[in-house]
Amino acid sequence: MSVPPGGSTPADNPPPPARGDWPEDRYAGAVTDVPLLSRTAHDRGHLARSLPDPAQGRPVRVLRIDERRAAPVHEGTAGPELVYEERAAWPEGAIYLGEADGVAYAALRTPRALSVAGRPVDSWSGLREVGGALGDLDAGLLVQAVGIIEWHERNRFSPITGAATTIERAGWVQRDPDSGREVFPRTDPAVIMLVHDGGDRCVLGRQAVWPAGRFSILAGFVEPGESAEAAVAREVAEEVGIAVTDVCYVSSQPWPFPQSLMLGFVARATTEELRIDHDEIEEARWFSRDELRAGTGPQALPPTVSIARHIIDRWVAGEL
Template sequence: MSVPPGGSTPADVPPPNELPVDVAVWPEHTSATTDDVPVLSRVGHDRGHLDRSLDDPARGRPVRVLVMDERRQVPVREGAAGPELLWDQRPGFPAGGIYLGHADDVAYAALRGERTLSIGGTPVDAWAGLREVGSDLGDRDAGLLAQATGIVEWHERNRFSPYTGAATVVEKAGWTQRDPTTGQEVFPRTDPAVIMLVHDGDRVLLGRQAVWPPGRFSILAGFVEPGESAEAAVAREVAEEVGVEVTDVRYVGSQPWPFPQSLMLGFTARAVSTELHVDHDEIEEARWFTREELRSGAGPAALPPPVSIARHIIDGWLAEGPQA
């Protein structure tokens, strides 16, 4: 498949209330996380940044190509140890491909395409996206799928130059777009967002959005505004959403969240006040839960799935024990 021509879609300008967290799809698999880093932050390959400028970014190596359909789903097969991405083996870099990097002297690329029943003669067991299988993949496949999802989203949402409105030309193996009238380069965009666990020592503050299934709660989140530090965004978002003042804002870790193009910056924060004043334009409900309620299952009907940094932060807080 060739690189698509210029032109935008309705998703080029997302609605202002589009959140950097999953508000629609919650996988049924919601067991606790066990990794030292958030699931989608795992990387098992070299992204090959310098190779992107070459005529052949694969440097003559065979290329494993991941086909991604219009729903951002990819072919998956059931391996001996769990789900695995199903790669199409190519002798060279494909036209219209997006270079993802290399591992073990093999190059990897993403290519937008249509669903098929098999890939390279191997039957496809399922077509699935990052939300559904991300937490069950190995480090290499998880990192490659997160990368592929993010860069394909960028291409789909950004086809016109922000300088002149001209249809852009894709260059550098899919990692830049160029304005043909001015020569200006346009690079992939990432929107920083904060996601924070607010606690008062032995209780955690969780909220829910109206579009979520009943009983599902998560920690709070929001976008960082221009000219604002991440720590300031934590304090502002908590105050706006639930009317709680916080202190002791501490960074936990980060995770790419390419739905469509966010980088989630995880924090914990201690509540100074605990009385809630919920902004129902932001969230439907907010409640305090004790560690024991979350551990025993007496709290929310469901917590975020392990593919999310939200679950990683909650599980880390639960493991710490009471705080003075």
């Protein structure tokens, strides 16, 4: 369950000062206009995808991804930046990510190192740590690189015959050598929803594996033959035992852990009593807007790189 990068605070509703040991971002309502992690800053056209060498002889910027799905990061003057390796030719085993401003980008699975092609690395960090602080291009390339590398590592054998696949089209196709069938990257749709009472209260829940005191909105996977809206109603009923209506789409966010696309919604509850399925979640409660603004509700909210936090903040600010 997740949220978007940094935004601005409305002048008429500043967040309260931080208290205790909790960071200021536990207060909702501060992030109201936030871009979600996206790939819109770069392009990988059909022609480039089909070429043996997508770089076509041009320089290539390679983004290394380690076994923990982290990338090399340098702390620049304007914030964290990904560290790319400049290559004169296409690296063996690289996956084509796309092109931006005439530069080809690729991802390569490698061990982490203290430097990349002579450039210093301050840290190896993943999407959860730096996704919200990166620029649009870096964030988009990182989420794409993590997602496609995850797909390759989880799908090394054909689902049709079980044969080991071969990699084609610069990493965007795996071929079953026995049947000749092509296997393409997949994405699992999931719904994530803020359930409100039509007034000033919403339902937040927590999983037992989360840090103590952290609450978020509800979420779950879309099942075969099910619409996203039906999945919202089913998941809410299963997790907290209430019925909903007025299911409205808000926005989406790729979340490659391992290969989800989070579809964000709001929905209005038609019943109030919570009947919690403890196999799904540990705890769920109604919280008011004032509690979320003041930080007197949950001890922690989702990080600001997640769509969950994006939806919570927009609802608290009255935008949804």
